[in-house]
Each structure stands twice: as structure tokens, then as C-alpha cells.
Amino acid sequence: MTQTTDTKSTTGRETEFVQLLNDNKARIMRLCKAYTASREDREDLFQEIAVQLWKALPTYRGEAQISTWLYRIALNVALRFSYDTKRRKPTSERISWIEETTSHPEDDHTRERIEQLQRCIAALPEVDRSVMVLYLEECSYKEISEITGLTETNVGVKISRIKDKLLGCMRKDEGGAV
Amino acid sequence: MQNSDAPGSKEIQDLQQLWQESTTNESFTIKERAMMTHINKEISNFNLLFGTGQWGQIILDSSLFCIFTLELLEAIWHNKPDKIAFRLAFMLTALSFLVFHGTVKFKMRTFNHNTSREYLQMQLMRVKQEINFREKTTPLLSPVIFGLLILGFWNDLPLWSIILLVILFISLQIANFSKKLISKELYPLRDKLQSALQQLNEH
Missing domain, CATH: 1.10.1740.10 (RNA polymerase sigma factor, region 2, helix turn helix motif)
Structure with missing residues (x-):
């Protein structure tokens, strides 16, 4: 039973x-x-x-x-x-259970920008990266605050600062690419 | 909600859209063969360490059970009460292992080994049974065995007392080791099997 x-x-x-x-x-x-x-x-x-x-x-x-x-x-x-x-340490044995099939966007420019965005996000410090990823996922400040344990005010301040940094990185990369 | 009037908000909205698009064209499928290869390696290790429900283990336990039953009968026949407790304890231990591995083996027969899902379910059942046995049965069995051992050897020669202490010490070490085995070997393997099954169910 x-x-x-x-x-x-x-x-x-x-x-x-x-x-x-x-x-x-x-x-x-x-x-x-x-x-x-x-x-x-x-x-x-x-x-x-x-x-x-x-x-x-x-x-x-x-x-x-x-x-x-x-x-x-x-x-x-x-x-x-x-x-x-x-x-x-690097190991030779990896769990590889999920196959990722990627068909890139038709538009080369979009693909490049996605890669560029991923590079810029990867360059952020870990806490900033968490906040920014959640922000890009369209979480509200309240949700970000609940997830990360930061206060809403702190989240607001951080996002404003990280946004500038991220946009700066994107512009810099675009400039570099040209 | 997020503030869309802030400076640079258009750019940020574009980035949000871009971010969402980064996985739009991706799909995930299970690399079933790779998963099974990995799982099989882990299962080989599990078989080597525990051998749950395997014929080798059943034969070993059956042999031990027969030997200790004969020994017990011999002690009863020659009326050696000091030996009876000791041999009874070992016979019961062998029997409990035999029943455990026999039951698992019987349950294993109900699975169809030719499908990945049932194969994983069977391995998961074996791992869970091993965890249950080590977590629930062994702690109950050990004090009974030690009690019987002490009673059985109480009047023996001092040499046996020394041997008993050695056995006790080794048993405690094994118990300690097996706790690490549960957390380091069995729990991760159980989680991997569950996760693999979930992924198979999902696709």
C-alpha cells in the first residue's frame, strides 16, 4: 500500500x-x-x-x-x-548527455551580436553577472532581490552601473569589430 | 517592474531581446549512447564495490550460509553452547545478505534489459536497495552481531578476546568506510540515474 x-x-x-x-x-x-x-x-x-x-x-x-x-x-x-x-583539474571524462543542436540565426549580424553579448556578460564579475542575467531574463527588481538576497535598492543601483558597463563593452566591441 | 524610461533603455531592451534570441534556434536532444556509456562505467564501478543482486554475490552468500549452518549444526550436535552464539550470528548475517541479494536479483528479472529506460530503472532500483540496506539494515544488524559475539566468546581464552577486539575495531572501520561509500558513491550514482531517467522521459 x-x-x-x-x-x-x-x-x-x-x-x-x-x-x-x-x-x-x-x-x-x-x-x-x-x-x-x-x-x-x-x-x-x-x-x-x-x-x-x-x-x-x-x-x-x-x-x-x-x-x-x-x-x-x-x-x-x-x-x-x-x-x-x-x-x-581538467579531466578527460565528461558527462555528455545533452546534445545541443544549434541552427544559427539567418542574420550574421544578429549571431555576431549574440556572441558579443555573451562575451561581455562573461567578462562581468560573478555577482554582477548574476544580476545582469536575471535582468536580461526580464525579472523584476523584486524578483532579482529575492533570488540574489540583495536589497531592491541595491539591485537598482547595481543594474544601473552594470548596464552602463555592458553597453560600454558592446559599443567597444562594435568599434573594435569595425 | 523594470524601468523602461531610463537612459539607454532602448539599447537594453534590444539586448534583452538579443539575449532571449540566443537560445531560440537551439534544441536539445539526449545523446543516449553517450549517456549509457557513462552510466555503464559507473555501474561497473558499483558492481565492483557492492555487487548488489549479482550471481557472484549470491553464490558467495549461499556458500557462507551453508558453511555456518553446518558449523552451527556441528556445535549443537556436540553441545558446545559457547560456540553456538558465534556461529548463529554468522549464519544470520550470511542469511540476511543472501535474502537481500536474492530479493534484488528476483526484482531485476522483472525489468526488460533491452530498453534504456527499463535498464536505468533497474539500476536505480539496485542502487536504492543498496542504500536502504546500508542505511537501515546494517546499523540494526551490527549491534546484534557484536552482542552475540561478545556473549559467545565471553568465556574463551584471552587470545579470542584480542581477536574479538580486532574484529570489533575492523568492523567499526568498515562501518565508517561504508558511510563514506554511501555519500561518495551511492548518492551521486542514484542522482545521476534519476536525472538520466528524467531526461529520457522528457524526450
């Missing part, structure tokens, strides 16, 4: 998780791109975030928005991953 209940709840959790991952796959992948340099690392990070989301799903009580909860977990994993990547 208990086993039947367990099986049912596990199946329910699986469905919920698959739905969550499907709905937020692109968001998670964008975040992974901001914190990794190689495709292998990106796949590893995506995998790690998926594992942590699966583990944390039973603790989600609906107090925060699902996106806030997801970003909080994903960002924590990404920051820890980024820290570990800097410290760990």
Missing part, C-alpha cells in the same frame, strides 16, 4: 519535473552559457542544475514564484560550478 502511494507520488513528481524542465530549458541554458566557457562545461552545468532541481522539487512550497525558485537554485549551482571549474 505504502509502496503504491510512493510510486504514485514519484510518478507525479516526475511529471511535474519534466514539465518544469521543458518550460524552462531555454532559460537554464542561457544561464549556463553565462557561466561556462565550453560546450562540455555547459552540458555539465545543465545536467547539474537538472539534478539539483529534481532534488529540490519536493521542498518547493509555492511561497515564491516557480521562476524565482528555479533561478535561485540554478544560480547557486552555476556559481558553485563556476568556482569549482576554476579550481578543478
